[in-house]
Structures are given as C-alpha cells and as structure tokens.
Amino acid sequence: MDIFAWIDNNLNPRPSTTDVMIYNDMDSQSGCSLPVIYQKFDAANPMHWGERGAIYDFLFATRGGGKHLLDFGPGDGWPSLLLAPMAAKVTGLDSSEKRVEVCRENARRLGLPNTVFVSYSAGEALPFADNSFDGITAASAVEQTPDPRTVLREFCRVLKPGGRLRLSYEGLARYRGGREQQMELLKVDEGQTKILLYNRNIQEEYVDNYAFKLSLPPAELVKLVPEEDIGALNPQLLEKLQPHIVFAGKCRTIHPSCGTWLNWLDEAGFSQAVATHGGKVAAGILYQQHAGDKEFGDMDAVDQLVKPAVRAAVELECPPEKDPPITAIK
Ligand SMILES: C[S@@+](CC[C@H](N)C(=O)[O-])C[C@H]1O[C@@H](n2cnc3c(N)ncnc32)[C@H](O)[C@@H]1O
Numbered sequence: 481m482d483i484f485a486w487i488d489n490n491l492n493p494r495p496s497t498t499d500v501m502i503y504n505d506m507d508s509q510s511g512c513s514l515p516v517i518y519q520k521f522d523a524a525n526p527m528h529w530g531e532r533g534a535i536y537d538f539l540f541a542t543r544g545g546g547k548h549l550l551d552f553g554p555g556d557g558w559p560s561l562l563l564a565p566m567a568a569k570v571t572g573l574d575s576s577e578k579r580v581e582v583c584r585e586n587a588r589r590l591g592l593p594n595t596v597f598v599s600y601s602a603g604e605a606l607p608f609a610d611n612s613f614d615g616i617t618a619a620s621a622v623e624q625t626p627d628p629r630t631v632l633r634e635f636c637r638v639l640k641p642g643g644r645l646r647l648s649y650e651g652l653a654r655y656r657g658g659r660e661q662q663m664e665l666l667k668v669d670e671g672q673t674k675i676l677l678y679n680r681n682i683q684e685e686y687v688d689n690y691a692f693k694l695s696l697p698p699a700e701l702v703k704l705v706p707e708e709d710i711g712a713l714n715p716q717l718l719e720k721l722q723p724h725i726v727f728a729g730k731c732r733t734i735h736p737s738c739g740t741w742l743n744w745l746d747e748a749g750f751s752q753a754v755a756t757h758g759g760k761v762a763a764g765i766l767y768q769q770h771a772g773d774k775e776f777g778d779m780d781a782v783d784q785l786v787k788p789a790v791r792a793a794v795e796l797e798c799p800p801e802k803d804p805p806i807t808a809i810k
Pocket residue numbers: 498499503509510552553554555556558559573574575576579601602603618619620621622624625626
C-alpha cells in the first residue's frame with residue numbers, strides 16, 4: 481500500500497508552501513543549536529568549527545567584506561547575523577513572517593544595527609531594484625521555494641554586475657539507501673503538534689512534502705505515533721488521527737543536484753558558475769588535526785587557523801558528485 485497515495489485520496493491535503501507548512505511554526509529553525517547566535521562558541525565542538533568555516537566560506541566566496549549582502553532564506557539569521565560584523569550591511573529576505581520576526585529579535589539581542597530583515601510572498605518577484613546587492617548568500621533555502629529557477633533569475637537581476645552569489649543546498653543523493661521516505665514530529669505549542677512527511681524522488685530531484693497540524697499535545701501524539709518511523713504509518717492510524725487534523729498541506733519542492741544548478745545558473749544569466757570546495761569541510765579537517773591543542777581554545781584562535789584554509793578552498797574547483805557549494809558571478 482502506497483501511504484502517500486492513500487493520503488492524497490483520503491485526507492485531501494491542500495496545495496501549500498514550505499513557509500506555511502514548516503517554517504511559520506518554529507520558534508527556532510535550528511533548534512537553538514547555532515553557535516554565537518544561541519550558544520557560546522565551544523572550540524571542543526567540531527560542529528562549531530564547521531560553522532566558522534561555513535561563515536568564512538560565504539564571506540570569501542562573495543567577496544562580501546565591507547559590502548552590502550542579501551541573505552536569502554535566513555531562518556534564524558544564518559549566515560546573515562554572523563556576516564553582519566564583517567559586512568557594511570546585510571539584508572535578510574524570507575517568505576516566512578515568523579522567521580523574519582525571529583531574525584529581527586536575534587539581531588536586536590546581538591546588537592547588530594546594520595541588518596534588515598524583510599518578508600515577501602513566496603513565488604513573487606524579490607522586493608528589490610535591479611543591481612541592488614554586491615553579493616548574495618543562500619543557505620539551504622532556494623530549494624524550499626515554489627520555483628528555484630525563477631529565484632535564480634531574480635538573484636541575477638538584483639545583483640550588481642560582477643556581484644557574486646554563494647549557494648549551498650540540500651542535494652538528495654545523501655538520502656539514498658533507506659531514507660527516501662521520512663517522518664518528523666514537530667511540537668507547535670503545548671496543545672498542537674505537526675507531522676511532517678517527505679517522499680523523495682532522488683532520480684527526478686524533487687520531494688513531495690506533507691504537513692498535518694493536529695490539535696493534540698506532543699505527549700498525546702507520541703502515544704499514538706511512538707516513533708519517527710514512516711513505516712509505522714498506515715491507513716488505520718491515520719483514520720484515528722483524522723478527527724484531530726486542523727490543517728493538511730502538501731507541496732512539491734525541487735532539489736537540484738550540482739549539475740542541474742550549474743545549468744540553471746547559466747540559463748538565469750550568470751556569466752560564470754563554479755562548484756568549489758566548501759569552508760565547512762575545510763574547517764572540519766582542521767578540527768581533526770588540531771582538536772585538543774591548547775592554543776585553539778577560543779573562537780579568535782580557531783578563526784585565525786580556519787580563515788586562510790577557507791579562503792583557498794572556495795577558489796578550488798570541486799567535482800560535482802558531492803553536491804558542493806557553488807559560486808556564480810553576474
Ligand atoms: C532550511 S531553512 C535554512 C535557514 C538558514 N539559511 C540556515 O541555513 O540555517 C530554509 C529557509 O528558507 C525560507 N524560505 C522558504 N520559502 C522561501 C521563499 N519562497 N523565499 C524566501 N525564503 C524562503 C524558510 O522560511 C527558511 O527560513
């Protein structure tokens with residue numbers, strides 16, 4: 481039995497967008513995991529090294545130091561809030577009003593007056609004049625929009641000539657071997673819980689996303705759906721949940737692989753697009769070599785080590801198979 485076909489036929493999920501289905505209901509999109517924004521930097525944590533590498537990746541690949549950057553789909557303010565101290569100004573654009581509210585609050589708390597966060601309606605033209613930005617960062621966000629090809633054309637329009645886009649994205653190859661279909665449970669508040677379902681078509685590079693909001697407290701839902709295991713979903717269980725469903729939505733998101741992005745960036749009008757090594761991976765390698773060294777005990781010391789490696793990595797072409805980040809130049 482194809483559970484997704486059963487859902488389409490019996491639960492009538494209505495056409496929606498990821499901002500409504502997922503991001504509007506999260507207090508923190510990152511689960512408060514981001515160093516500097518939510519946590520003190522910890523040099524013993526490899527993820528925190530990776531984060532520093534990713535931030536310098538965006539800074540160096542866009543040549544964004546002292547410039548005006550657009551951060552598309554900032555979530556909790558990432559990478560915008562970490563780039564802001566090194567840029568002239570950072571504008572964050574997100575179609576989720578909730579995310580914009582969270583970014584503004586984080587910017588206020590961190591004392592970053594050179595940041596502006598703006599919302600717009602998913603699928604519409606970006607609310608900026610032609611040639612507005614020196615650089616654009618987009619981290620795992622373009623593939624969450626209704627039409628990534630239109631967004632790339634819009635990026636080209638709002639970038640200044642010679643401006644650079646740095647794009648990181650979620651390719652689907654990582655889900656091969658058993659993670660093609662997945663379920664997640666999300667606490668909305670004390671009285672409501674969400675079930676998110678993903679049906680990934682890796683070959684065709686798209687995901688059918690489903691969201692069900694239930695008027696059930698998380699503790700009650702867990703009694704009915706004990707594990708985040710999509711194999712446990714069946715029509716009987718869904719029929720039991722049906723009276724509690726207050727919203728059922730569905731949308732298809734396109735998840736291009738590196739080769740597809742490169743073709744689309746060319747089509748969108750960029751003069752050059754290159755996949756290069758990423759700063760996050762470079763910083764991860766440095767962590768393995770230096771973990772435990774006393775002199776790398778704080779963020780400044782880690783930065784001094786990570787920066788030159790990332791500066792070099794983002795200029796080195798990388799084979800597309802690993803879906804590495806891409807730099808595109810207008
Ligand atoms: C996976 S999160 C990434 C957040 C952040 N960049 C990060 O890496 O932590 C995707 C973000 O894209 C935003 N988003 C979804 N659809 C969008 C659209 N049409 N235009 C702009 N942002 C969108 C979501 O609201 C969310 O903030």
